[in-house]
Amino acid sequence: MNKQTLSFQAEVAQLLHLVTHSLYSNQEIFLRELISNASDACDKLRFEALNDSALFEDAPHLEVRVAFDKDAKTLSITDNGIGMSQQEAIEHLGTIAKSGTRDFMGKLSGDQKQDAQLIGQFGVGFYSGFIVADRITVESRRAGLKAAEGVRWVSGGTGDFEVETIERTARGTCVILHLRDSAEEYLNNWKLKSVIAKYSDHISLPILMEKEEWRDGELINPGDENGGRQPGSMLKTGEWETVNKASALWTRPRKDVTEEQYTDFYKTISHDSQAPLTWAHNRVEGSTEYTQLLYIPAKAPFDLWNRDKKAGVKLYVKRVFIMDDADSLLPTYLRFVKGVIDSSDLPLNVSRELLQESRDVRAIREGSTKRVLSMLEDLAKHDRHDAAAATADGVSDAAEVVDADDQAKEGKYSQFYAEFGAVLKEGLGEDLANRDRLAKLLRFASTTSDAVRVGLADYKARMKEGQEAIYYITADTLAAARNSPQLEVFKKKGIEVLLMTDRVDEWALNYLHMFDGTPLQSVAKGAVDLGKLQDEAEKKAAQEAAEAFKPVLAKLKEALKDKAEDVRVTTRLVDSPACLVVQDDGMSTQLARLLRQAGQQTPETKPVLEVNAEHALVKKLDGSVHFHDLAHILFDQALLAEGGLPQDPATYVKRVNALLV
Structure with a gap:
């Protein structure tokens, strides 16, 4: 009746090939998946019946039944849950939503036992039946439909499947596995019970199996008491028993x-x-x-x-x-x-x-x-x-x-x-009420800790005497953060700096300004101020250097007026000639770059160029015939050092090559 042959979605065909040819080492997971699907179908019926109790029809007690037939070599998992219409059978059993198989393939490791465990994660648990079966028959009727609107779905796990309309009085679904010769161990009451106990004991619905009892074999020669007996066997009693805790x-x-x-x-x-x-x-x-x-x-x-x-x-x-x-x-x-x-x-x-x-x-x-x-x-x-x-x-x-x-x-x-x-x-x-608890759970790499991540409480406990802030830097990678020129004075003075490299760090730290009464300070924002950690001699030397460098600063500001908001002498640099920072209330270049990569608009802001007046390259600026080129190279190199790219990379390369020649 209304029989048709349809092709699997391409991804399903790919998955079926994998299942039938590779994932044999952990066969028993198929029963876990099919019982789980049956339980879900009963849960869905119970939920839909909240608004329409007629869906229960004449079977209000929901259950899952597992049965086997040794002669036919079949194993069936039957539920009286929500069931499927013909169209639902085609959609649910012939396709996988959201490219689930492609993701599944990408996660395979080559370890067959581990790979088999992945199968349920991608909404493809039904197909695990083909691990043990060379053909699967599904008979179903959706709750609320007439008996004449049942559906039979049959596939051998190759490129297509058959669907036809059948007469089915029972609501729900029966999955019949036609087992391979290599899977005959599942035609055994004890084996099935042990697998159910291992994977499905927690399911709140009763899982029923037909009771078996031992029956002695008949006498070979009834007239002779010593004539021997035929081998005994386990025979089904016709009674069903619950084999899981069902709670x-x-x-x-x-x-x-x-x-x-x-x-x-x-x-x-x-x-x-x-x-x-x-x-x-x-x-x-x-x-x-x-x-x-x-x-x-x-x-x-x-x-x-x-x-x-x-x-x-x-x-x-x-x-x-x-x-x-x-x-x-x-x-x-x-x-x-x-x-x-x-x-x-x-x-x-x-x-x-x-x-x-x-x-x-x-x-x-x-x-x-x-x-x-x-x-x-x-x-x-x-x-x-x-x-x-x-x-x-x-x-x-x-x-x-x-x-x-x-x-x-x-x-x-x-x-x-x-x-x-x-x-x-x-x-x-997101959670302002628990912000303090969350802050204590955060961990970061730091300039003094390689293997063990540092919590904010641990950082604060070992702050130097006179240190008034928790210092941190954000970057794209740990290497970029650890080697940033902005850390040079902190390394020189032995001040620990937290290295933050997750993409979410810049956004998250907008909501965390203090920890246990101590402010968090980015080393890439504002002028460096080490307060009591910087002695008077250092402060005086920095002021004198800035005063002597004023004429060069004026020329640098003019040359870089389209790129830099300001140019100033800094004490944060030791070995590098220059670095970029932003004002205390400005958006960091790291955050601006991440937002642009995400396709969001960012305000047009210019960074501040800080130069090391004691560096040989900076000293060479004064009186150089290549002043303009050197100024732009300093700026672009500072941009590169913090993970950015020059606006015009080709021009930067030309300037560097000209100076090298």
Whole structure:
């Protein structure tokens, strides 16, 4: 009836080839993915039925059934969830949205077991069935449609698939895997139960399998008591039993959940192959009641910086699934957090619009944010303890005085910060209420620390006597920051400077002017003023040099009037002839460059050129016949040193070549 053959989207065909020819080393993940899909289908029905209870038809109890037929060599996963119409089957099983396969291919490492774990991350879990099957049949009917509007989808995992209309009385979907000879181990009750217990035990829906019992073989010669028996076998009884705990993991007491179960649950909801760094499981009571199970991943997802990617935790209300990616329950800068929040106070028909305005949601958001920050503070505390111990004699005895749980956390914050530190900084501008807590969690490279990143509290604790500011510099790369001419006087005096190289740093620091009462000062803004760190003799020498250099300064200002707002003598340079800075209230050249790269308009501003009056090249300016060319070369070289490009690179090259000749 209405049978048609259609071709797969090109990317699906590419994925199927990969699945059927490469990802065999971790076969059992196919069952995890198909049961997860079945559970999602039931959750979707439960959600849609909030507004239309007729969708339950005559089967209000949602479940997933797993069955096998040894003779036919088939394994079926059946749910009575939302089901699919014919058009939905074509769209969902024949295409992948947003080039998911291309991203999938880009993440492959060559390790088959690790690569197989990636498959769920890209919305392509259904196709993992072809790891064990040479043909898949899907029979489905969407809730609310007539029995005559069922659909059968069949494919051998090659270039096309068949779709036809069928009569199907049961609501929901049945996925029938026609197993390869190499996958016959899944035609075994014990094997299937063990895989379900490993990957799907937490699913709140009952997963049912038909009971089996041992039956002795018949006597070979009934008239002879010693005639022997035929081999016994396991036979199905016709009764179905629940083979998972069928209770949501987050609803169980913490003492009843093992670390392995927490980890397996995280891997299921996040499609991550690695264990999380840490997690928090709490029941919050008060004016707003909810349960939270929140995880901090160990690795950043491939689409962390994709602005269109939905992110957030799973929202349940009274254990009823409401939505994935509930982004209103955590601020955007914590979009890497995975987990579940189950509320007792929200209405069951909650919508995204209501989430944005609800008082209860605001309470959940604030509570969950504080919980995540507490987890990070706990990790950071152990990292700092580790670093302090390592500086004493180069050997740490700390492990002897901390418990096993503390030891497990050592080094994890550094791992977290390397993956998510740049995202965390966004919170300085987004979350004013927690800005001080976030500032204490930030870590930076510095001029005196290579391997260990420095926190602002640690920096302040070792500031020099008389130092009145926390100094920092921003740059495109760590090498550019570390070798910037603007750091020369600070290195000479042994003053530590923080090196900030994340693209978000310039924006974030607009919201962080003070830390614990100490101002943050960019070494590339304003005239250098080291205050009490600069002695009177140095100040007097600088004033005399500036006075003697006034005639040359006047000529430099005239020559560079189209490029520089001002030209002045500086004390910040030791080995370099010149550098660029901006006024205290001006936009840094680094930020202006980043905004232009992002396609945004920036105000027309000119930097200040500071020159080292003691440098041989600067001294040579006075009376030089090449004054104009040297002046422009000084400016362009200063621009290059801080990561910029001359407005006219060709002219710069000509000037340098002329002087070289």
